Amino acid sequence: MAIQSLYIINKSGGLIYQTDFPLPTNSSTSTSTTTTTTPSLTRLTANDYLVLAGTLHGVFAIASRLTPTAVKLTKTPPPSSNILPSYNNSGLRCIETEQFNLYIYQTITGLKFMIITTPTVADLNYATDVAETAMKSCYEVYSDYVMKDPFYELGMPIRGKAFERRLWELIVGK
Amino acid sequence: MTIYSFWVFDRHCNCIYNREWTQVVNPSSSTSASASSNTPTASLTGSINSKDNEDTAKLLFGTIFSLRNISNKLSPSSTTMTSANSLKSFATTNYRAHYYETASGLKFVAMSDLNVKDLQKELRFVYERIYVDCVVRNPLCPVDFKHQGKKITNGSFIHGIDRFFGTL
């Protein structure tokens, strides 16, 4: 499970940051017979990314409306003991497709972090937790390197180099 | 392992079958339900092809449609057209929706709790053994639902679905 892409969506559904990460070159692929070289995601136009973010923002909300009646009746809020819980009580959290997985993390302020990873072989619930931990780290970097930048305007696309640098250190460097 | 609901959409984007299993809440109906059937697997209450679910069906279809588009758009192989990336499931904190699409454009959706990891095989089974057998091979059952609001009302299909998901 490698992180391929990160999106940050502001509370009104606007895409404020999008980046693709290079996939780690697996050293063991040379020996393995099945060369499953997962190609990186298709690059879209800037406009397409905006549309995509807006769509997911909407679908996120719709997904919570789809909660089955049976769950609504017996609903108990899931216990959250961690420091930065995802404030995503009923919205979309994970999308699984054949070629990638997408995870969504929402902060209490309505900011959404989304990462796209390569398909996981592990348990999907576990993978979601792992992905959320990664997104929490991104949130920390965001609150340091974006929120403390005097030249950043709230809700606008993030252009800061410091943020980008720390993010790459976090995702690619480790 | 709990299955909450099951939906079928045809290639005209209409919901042609919906089945929601609800847990029994008010005691009066619970006694009647337990009286009518003693076997736990068969004690399936809820709604079949309910009119109240029309709106939910539309929302669900919209969600599926959007997510399917996104997964196709971002798919690495979307340019080469070798194989379209298919959506398998999506999840919230409350439920997971499993999705299976046939080549003919039929869409099967099953909602389950989060502990159900993969229902691809099961949905395929529903298509192969229940839908094909009870709907396609049934000369008295329409296959193409052109008019909105038309549903599969075939008794053996409904039974088959209930029996199959009851065994899961």
Added chain:
Amino acid sequence: MSQPSDIIQVSNPTQTSTKSALKGGYNPSLGPIQLPTSYQAQLASTASSKRNIYDHSLSRRAPEVNLSSLSYIFNVMIQYSQKNSKGIQELEGKLNTLGYSIGPKVLELITLREGKNAKREIKLVEILQFIHTQVWRTLFGRVADELEKSSEADDEYMITDKQPLMSEFISVPKDMGQLNVNAFVAGIIEGILDVCYFQASVSAHTVETPGCPNRTVFFIKFDRDVIERENLRFHK
């Protein structure tokens, strides 16, 4: 008239055993009570567990400020200065002015903390070393990275910081090009130098090196008279 004071004298021996019950101020049954100063000091010492920030000594060695608070207030300073200035030059000038007023105060604090070891620096190199080590340590918790003399001019010196604390979280947009928000720190240096009678102008420049994208050089250019004085005094 003398009645209340009598009562106090009578009741005092019994109450000394339970001192905590006796409080200064107005007691409805006894009238106003004035406690002896020695006793008040004792009371104060028992309440010392609730010391607040104002009770701490200025000489405390590890005075630390929350980095987030510092960043946010610096943010506001920059935004305020930016709103009131027309260009990069003016913005840097404003930040420099803000820092300048801090310089003399920081110097005062550091010399106070140095205690007996404090001395008045009169040599140019020594005041620069003082800034490079003591001032940096007080302000940023570590020593600055390099202190160099320009090879071209005898009145130019450079202090380098590889990772300046103030601009850690800040990304300067492309259209603001040469702006370095460490102009604020440059202002502090300038203030210190000025109040020590080493008139100079200090500016901050970003000089990127691999691995240190924020590396900042504080360029110090002394006034001509300072250099001449230095030559007359020490380089006869």
